[in-house]
Amino acid sequence: MHYYDKNALKLSHLYIKEHLKEGCTAVDATMGRGRDTLLLSQVVGTGGHVFAFDIQDEAVQATKALLLEHGRENVTLLLESHDKMEDYVQAADAVIFNFGFLPGGDHSVFSHADVSCRAIDAALRILKPDGFISLCIYYGGDTGFEERDGILNHLAALDQKAYTVMLQSFYNRKNCPPLFAIIEKNRP
Numbered sequence: 001m002h003y004y005d006k007n008a009l010k011l012s013h014l015y016i017k018e019h020l021k022e023g024c025t026a027v028d029a030t031m032g033r034g035r036d037t038l039l040l041s042q043v044v045g046t047g048g049h050v051f052a053f054d055i056q057d058e059a060v061q062a063t064k065a066l067l068l069e070h071g072r073e074n075v076t077l078l079l080e081s082h083d084k085m086e087d088y089v090q091a092a093d094a095v096i097f098n099f100g101f102l103p104g105g106d107h108s109v110f111s112h113a114d115v116s117c118r119a120i121d122a123a124l125r126i127l128k129p130d131g132f133i134s135l136c137i138y139y140g141g142d143t144g145f146e147e148r149d150g151i152l153n154h155l156a157a158l159d160q161k162a163y164t165v166m167l168q169s170f171y172n173r174k175n176c177p178p179l180f181a182i183i184e185k186n187r188p
């Protein structure tokens with residue numbers, strides 16, 4: 001694999017395709033316009049299920065339309081904040097976060113460090129052993145640096161016996177290139 005034609009989102013999709021299997025349960029914690037939800041739905045197949053969360057109805061409607069267009073029925077769409085995911089999902093093989101604002105939507109509505117870190121903790125609690133959390137972390141521009149710094153501090157403090165955290169950065173790219181992080185729940 002080469003990195004020059006990749007970005008955080010592409011790295012996350014590669015990781016998902018390699019590690020998520022048919023029949024699994026996955027959570028898209030930041031549904032947006034549903035592109036990640038669609039990928040998860042295709043990867044887990046008809047025997048698996050996807051739960052997708054967003055706080056904006058515009059995201060739910062766009063995702064509903066995308067899934068309909070692709071004939072996907074193995075998805076539950078929830079107009080709910082991702083820090084409440086435990087109220088809907090008991091166990092998951094993967095949880096995907098693609099933080100920030102809705103593309104083509106209101107840039108003043110975006111994820112924030114305190115809620116994001118609570119949601120990561122909720123995801124860790126429902127994650128099965130050997131499961132993973134994928135995170136695309138945006139910063140700079142409209143969203144600033146508060147969320148990036150809060151999330152990175154939170155990830156650095158996770159118990160290394162319980163979790164493995166991998167962080168990837170396009171280090172010499174200009175204009176705040178998004179970061180890609182993976183949390184793996186270690187096998188006991």
Ligand SMILES: C[S@@+](CC[C@H](N)C(=O)[O-])C[C@H]1O[C@@H](n2cnc3c(N)ncnc32)[C@H](O)[C@@H]1O
Pocket residue numbers: 029030031032033034035036037053054055056059080081082083098099100101102103109110111112115
């Ligand atoms: C970068 S977009 C996600 C892109 C999406 N995965 C896609 O494939 O189009 C980030 C989304 O996170 C949502 N969001 C922000 N705070 C949230 C929260 N507390 N719970 C759930 N979603 C949230 C925003 O409304 C926005 O739609």
